Amino acid sequence: MKQYETVIGLEVHVELATKTKIFCSCPTEFGGAPNSHTCPVCTGMPGSLPVLNKKVVEYAVAVGLATNCHITRNCKFDRKNYFYPDNPQNYQISQLYYPICRDGGIGISTEDGGTKTIRIHEIHMEEDAGKLVHDEWGENSLIDFNRSGVPLIEIVSEPDMRSADEVIAYLDKLRLIIQYLGASDCKLQEGSMRADVNLSVREAGTEEFGTRTEMKNLNSFKAITRAVEAERERQIDIIESGGKVVQETRRWDDNKEYSYAMRSKEDAQDYRYFPEPDLAPVVISDEWLAKIKAAQPEFRDEKLKRYKEEYKIPEYDAQIITEDKHLADIFEETTAICNNPKKVSNWLMVETMRLMKESGIEPGGLKFSPENLAKLIDLAETRKINSQTAKEVFEKVFYDNIDPVKYVKENGLETVSDNGALRETIKKVIEANPQPVEDYHNGKKKALGFLTGQIMKEMKGKADPAMANEILKELL
């Protein structure tokens, strides 16, 4: 059988985290009663006019700079004309002729440990559409325009990816850059990041591109991986059986792991793009560009490097912590207080991750303050509480952001460092458990564990287990 190469380009839509919509001052906030976040502009009322939200331009430029794009200093909006009820004006304000960013690219790590640049053709700004709600009790469809006019950027890559892994690596890189900028939370599941996959196959070693299809409705990295594999197989099957791949848009059904054709190129609409006459060209001055540049944060790659060098934490820890900006922020702020990067890293990597998984809380939703985590680490490091108590107190910190010092004091959780009191308790335990004591003397090491457990129980967990063990051995 012939060898085939997969060629993939992505169109990624990202919902920007502005407070208000792109062309009016309605809130972008998710939720709210249907059509409660609307005005004449975002519902396409006659006579209404768009006014550009400057923050959208700033986010788009920031993403463009972070992805090494050329910034179009005099960019324009165009109208994309098509009829659909979720599109109140029956045209979408987008950018075709002069998109805000062009000719960029980002590096990804490849499977063989190397790096590879995925080129970015352009990034443009546009408005989102409303949402159709199908009335289950009637024959009607209803429209909620709350999302209408929420700002989007579309990041269009060149066809530079060759596998699902590269697609995921590229998307993950984009996600991290955009999250670090605070420009979006980039959640595929919730639709704040949407990726359409353009895929074709060609015989390995050939230059010419095959006919591509565009895959929509990919709501997770797993779905993307499965869809890429399935589409590759589908196209190869067609070619192998002597057929021709049809240029079309397909919709992925992740439950059935199958895609079906939505529309072919023949049905492709003529969008009759033309310059939006209601908006002036966007001029990005030197001053404005400099201001946006100055506000760029430290990105993941730089952070990763710095964490290893400055904080001397292992590569693995640094990878996980920088995976999310919120987590990285907590790490840096906590370390700044307690000056113990490895311990901070441990608390984030083990207990924080465990509780996040248990509760379904995401890094962005973490409530505890770096101050309280630092206090907790201090309590544990100075052995004021034992490790079991520390875990229990951390749960309180994690969920309710309590002050651990106050909490430990109020609940009397300090380790009993009073040697005398501990000694008394151990004596009592030895007296009360003659059989295990005998077992211990007969060489059964397990008995020691049982006795320690009894001591901890008597001490209500407040004993320092190491100290207890020492005294126990001595008394035995």
Add this chain to the structure above:
Amino acid sequence: MSLMNLTATGLGEKIKDKEISVQEAVQAALGAIEAKEAELNSFVTVDGDNALKRAEEVQELINGGKLKSPLAGVPVAIKDNICTKGLRTTCSSKILGSYIPGYTAEAVLNLEKAGAVVIGKTNMDEFAMGSTTETSYFGATKNPWDTNHVPGGSSGGSCAAVAAEECFYALGSDTGGSIRQPCSFCGVTGIKPTYGTVSRYGLIAYGSSLDQIGPVAKDVTDCAAILETISSYDNKDSTSIKRRDYNFTSALVDDVKGMKIGIPSDYFGAGLDSEVKEAVLNAAKVLEEKGAEIEEFNLSLVDYAIPAYYIIACAEASSNLARFDGVKYGYRTDSYNGLHNMYKKTRSEGFGAEVKRRIMLGSFVLSSGYYDAYYIKALKTKALIKQAFDKAFSKYDVILGPAAPSTAPELGQSLSDPLKMYLGDIYTISANLAGLPGITLPCGLSSRKLPIGLQLLGNCFEEKNIIRAAYAFEQTREYVHSPLA
């Protein structure tokens, strides 16, 4: 002399002096409308009850010294493509036949702040597409000088209402001459301001890059005062321009000494009615006698203005009118089978023939494969026309010419030959393509007793030049009331 014979600022003066109450003025206007509408049909909607209520409020504010505008208390009619909160706004189309806006256009808000009383909405060509006010879904408006003739368009209702003295002044809109041409046909005065001077927020768009709202009134003084009131920088309209000087009434000076006036010889060639030509050239002579320097010159590119205009305006219109789809507001067809059938039937039934023609024309010129050949070429032509005017205005303060090639045609003559109707816009269209201000005012009557209009064009932001020239000319003749006034 009847109260309705007064100019807007003349009435404003009498209201201020407590000679006439606001209620009396509104009642007089409503009475005139009642008496003349059967013959004229210049209104789509008359809002008598609310106007009378509003009159009381405004009178109180005036009595309390809270309103100082020369237009305080003066009733006004608004073209029916300008949104008025709670008051039906139809664009004279079936598709918006029952549409009631949820907000008021910025220009009308500015008027209301000055104490204006809106009495109703005036008839127009459907979506401002037409030059006769015959394409209205609500029937044609008649010319008050001769009801067998059209009033011009698309602001025919506003101009006829002012000429017939159903109201004291009106707002119109001008995309290719829609204020200036009907003013010419109805013997009244109107200004199309520099693009960006009056906010378009609330003006239902036809050709967004060309549309401007402007005043229609009996004289230049009124027009200057109204323009001063409706002009504003509006951050809701991204094409709105912050101007240094809005003091248009300061140009009401009877002095044109040394003013340089250019007469484009290409505006006086074949196709221009000889009576119109004579009246307009006579007006030039009058200004010359008052000390202006008159010179003929060749503007060039005049023949290209009409095709460029119809491509750009129709392209924008095809997109602007896409929102009228039966989904959110306005007319929806009674029975349909699925979404696409609903769209198709609603729009087929809801739009008239001229609107459909322009939507199709606009969709065609934007289609892939034709965009460069038509739309891009039209934009380049537009830029060249602007350059030709820049050159002309480096030499002249004002360009003088006719507003239309003829006087008002008879009803029913124009729509059968749309191309001929489009050619009638030849003298007005260029100002929209170049964004220039223009004024039309009466300069004579034809042998059939139909008004002839004089058009003065100025450079961008130079409204004061055309206001001054128009005012100086106006001082040399008496205002002639239409037979229906």
